[in-house]
Structures are given as structure tokens and as C-alpha cells.
Amino acid sequence: MSYYFTILSPTDTPVFNIAFGTSKSGGDGIARFRFPDTAQYMNQFIIHSSLDIVEEAQWTNGAMYLKHVDTYPPAAAYISAFLTPSGVRFLLLHQPPQLSNSGGSSGFGASSILGSSSNLARGSTSSIAANPTSPQTEEAVRQFMTEVYENYVKTAMSPFYKQGAEIRSPVFRARVTAAGKKWL
Amino acid sequence: MSSSKASRIGEETRIDKVNAELVTLTYGTIVAQLCQDYDSDYQEVNKQLDKMGYNIGMRLIEDFLAKSGVGRCANFRETADMIAKVGFKIFLNVAPTVTNWTSDNNQFSLIFDENPLADFVELPDDGRAQDELWFSNILCGVLRGALEMVQMQIEAHFVSDILRGDDTTEMRVSLVRYIEDEMPPEEE
């Protein structure tokens, strides 16, 4: 599984981005997106196009962790969202490992990925590394988001941090990386 | 007065309390506002903080004397203990260590293991703040103002700060002179 995590201010300014790969099921923690050349750009695009849905869910569900909110079939990308009470959005895009070419164009939709566990390199359908919508994954993402939230609050508590400003601290980045390793 | 007695006074003096975080956050707001108003001219921010502290110190000393009930100190060493163990204890709920005396007993350091003013704080990562800003500089002014009201002219400045990446937070305090009863101190 490859992940792209971003923190967006209430006015949609990205304040933090990071890409990483799964560390579960023997993963090496390195992101391998399907379109490596345009991954950064595509990921941002997919995340931004999920904002409508996030904003709708925001007012029907008061939870901070909204779970998996959107799917983008062309890239087999899944979006999970976490909303801070101060209006900041944490969005995690996950993209399962690419299926063999035979799975090709017809098998790009979400359902076929869920249904074709035998094609996946490692792990079962419920594993965090393979299945973006299993209860195990939802729980792992929740843990990840909660850990990032704690570090975000620490950032935001500093009197010199203004909401919406880019988070540049290497310590923060290291903490997010560690949370990714631990839970995803 | 022995320093252990000073500790006891510091511990036992009863005062009205508020949530410590309210104080921390309010102070952080003040410093951040100054940095904004002075366009990150940190030298100027240090100066302004010192000035604010001076104003506070002049008013705070009365409060201090009334609450602690302590009298005149016999010498500067006793003053140092009083500042660290009673003054800081009452007003900031910390007791910095008094150390690094000069042989003439006119200069010492206060080492802060804890500093509630700086809780939650990370200095701006602009390549300058960690070299130029003394975040807690208001405390220097407070000492200066308070001691001036009891006839001591002192000079105080920070020499290190954990927020700057130093291993300790240390303030250096020097006695300039005892002020004879000449005229009331000037307000800044």
C-alpha cells in the first residue's frame, strides 16, 4: 500500500504533505504510486476532489475521524479523513499495490480489488497493507490520525504558530513518519 | 535568613491561583504580538519585554512584601535566595537554582529547570529568533523593577535558554549598587 498524507487548513491551504509506503506485512515503508512521475500532482488532485464529500460528511457526522470517505477508481485511490475541531483536515490517500497486468483496465474499480485477494502479493484481504476498507484498516488509520493529531496540537499550541502556516519542523515530520510506520 | 527558611516561606505563602495555562498562553500571546508589531526585530522585542517587566516589578514588590512578610535582606546573597525561593515560587511556582557567584558576591546566576512561561513554545524557525530573541526576557525586567523599589539597582539578562537549543535556561543577575535614599526612582 502506498500512502499520501496531507494536512489542509480550513481554507484548503496544504500545510504539510508526506508520502510513504506500508510497513506492515513486510513492507519497506516506501511509496510506490502507480504513476510515479505524476504521483505528487495526482495525489493532490484526488485529495482536493474529495473535499466536497468531506465537507458534507463534516456536518452529518460529528466524529473527528470520519473513516474512509471517498474512492477515486481511476487511480484505485481511497481517501480517509480526520477533522480537528479547529477546522483543519487530515486526509490520507491510500493506494493498494498494483495488480498484475492481467487485472488491467477492467479490474481497476474498487470492488474488483476487494474481490481479488489472490492477486495481491502479500497478506489477506483484511490486512492493512492490502485492503483500504477493512475494519482493521479503519482502526489502524484511526490510530495513525490520532497520533498525528497529538503532534499537530503540540505544533498549534506554540504562540508563534499561525493556523494555516506550513509546518516545517523536521521533528514533526519524523513523528508523522514514525506514526505511519507504527500503524500502517 | 537561611535559604531553607526562604524555601519554607516560598512554600507556605498562600496566594490566589489561576490555571497555569492561562498565564502561559497569555504571555505567549504578548510575545507573539510584539514580534508581529516590531516586524521580528527581536532586539526591540527583548527591550519591550524588559520594559513591561520593569513596570510589573515595581508594582509586584509591594504585593510580594505583603504576602511573604519578609523584611530587609542582610546582603545580596540573602536577596538572591529570596528572589529564587520566595519571589519566583510565589509568582511563577518555580524555584530556580542560585549558583555561579562571583567572588565579590555581587553576581549570580538563576538556573531554571522549569519555566511555565515557555511551556508549549517553539521559537520561529526563521534563522534568527534562536540567536536574537530572549523569550522570557520579561523576567529580567521584573527583577530590575522590583529590586529598584527596595533600593537595589541591578542588571539582569539571560545568557542561555532551552528554547534556543541551549542545555539550560540561565539568567545572570548583577548588583550595580545600593540606592541611597536620594529620590524616588524614575518611571520608564
Next chain:
Amino acid sequence: MAAPPRHSAMLSMNSAVATPQPMPGDMSQGPPQSLTPQPSQGLRVPSNRKTIYDRHLNRSRNAELSRASFAYLFAEMVTYAQRRVTGIQDLEKRLNEQGYPLGLRLLDLLFYRTTTTSSSALSSSSTSSSPPNRPLRILTLLHLIHGPLWRLLFGRSADALEHSVSPDTPNEYMITDNDPLVNAYISVPREMNQLNCAAFVAGIIEGVCDGCGFEAKVSAHNQPTEMWPSRTVFLLSFGESVMEREKVLERSGIK
């Protein structure tokens, strides 16, 4: 002057106005590319490597400090602000703006604390162990301010919470503090008797409302009684979009 960012565009559920969506080939207003691979060198840290990220957020949770220290600092803050403004309205505006970012911070701190402790500071029932919900309705938000926020700041709940009785202003709510801490040590000169330094607290409230997605204007007003000479009423006026959304949520049965 760089005012804190405020959400101007409030989202109503049936509104077609959405956030800007970057289109392929139009990333000009999209996220800057430079964001990802260039972490800064970062700040120097002490040799024990302690940073804000190593400090537990609950560490000072129950810590107390001298009330006088707060009063001295707050008075200096007001005096300083006064030197840089012309007139009372300006001063109150400035105090409000200084409170606003604190509201956002306190909001995150409050929720963080309730996600990590068993006895919830946000909910009245200590049995609930699930994380707290973001307020979706005005009343929930007001209870959050009146209770948990006030307790975090002042160690007690506010004294009253009321809805405007005037049919012209259904968007107005009042939170009353009989004896605001911020006014306890401030003596306002007679020529400034309109001034209420609780404008700072009003700013905090405004930050909380805005952070939660309830655009509002909040102001502090002196309403002394014989018993409570510094009694202050905080007037919260919610924006049109908030009231619209409130109706939609009401119809969909969302609490």
C-alpha cells in the same frame, strides 16, 4: 496587519459553492510543489533533544499559578495595546484579535484531552469513553463554551447562557460571567468606562466558534448589577450561513 485567518466561506449543505478544486493543468492556485521534499534544517534543540513534541500535552493540565501574575501580565498586555490604538473600539478590536488564535488552540487542546483521558472534560457523563464529537449545532457549541472552555480557562463554568428573546435577532446568544477574571484587576479610567477588557475573552470565544465552523461576531458588554459590579455579557451573533445550516440540520434531525 496580518489578522488571523478566518474562515470566510462557510459551507452550507445544500450549497453548490464548493472549495476550489484544482483541475489538471491548473495547479497555479493549488498546493505549492515545494511543500513536500524540503524539510527545513529546523531549530537547534538542547543536547537532551527535548522539543515541544516531547512534552506531554497534559503535563500542565492541573497546574496552577499566581492569580496576581496573570493580572500583571494581562494589564501590561492591555496597556501596551492601548498605546497602539486610537479609541476604545479599536482597543477592544485589538484585544479580540489577540484572543482569537487562543480560541483555536484551546479548542484543539480541549478535544485532545478528552480523547486521551477516561473522565471526559467535554461530556458531563464520565462514563462515555468514546472520543468527543465536534459540535454540529449551535446549542452544543454554546454548551462547550459555557462549560468545558470556561472551566479550562477560569476553573468554573460561566454563569448563564441565554438565547435572544427578540424575534429580530434569533441569531444572538448571550453568555454571562458575573465576575470575569480578566476584569478583576483592571481599573479602567473613567473616560474609558465603555471599555471592557473581556474583549480578549470575546476573541477567544470567537476563535472557538469560527474554528468549529460557526462564523460569529462576539463582543463583551458591561452589565453591572449591585451584587456583581463587573458582570459581563458576551454577545454572540452567528452569521447568516450558520443559521441557514442550522435549519437544514434541524430538518435532518442532526443534533
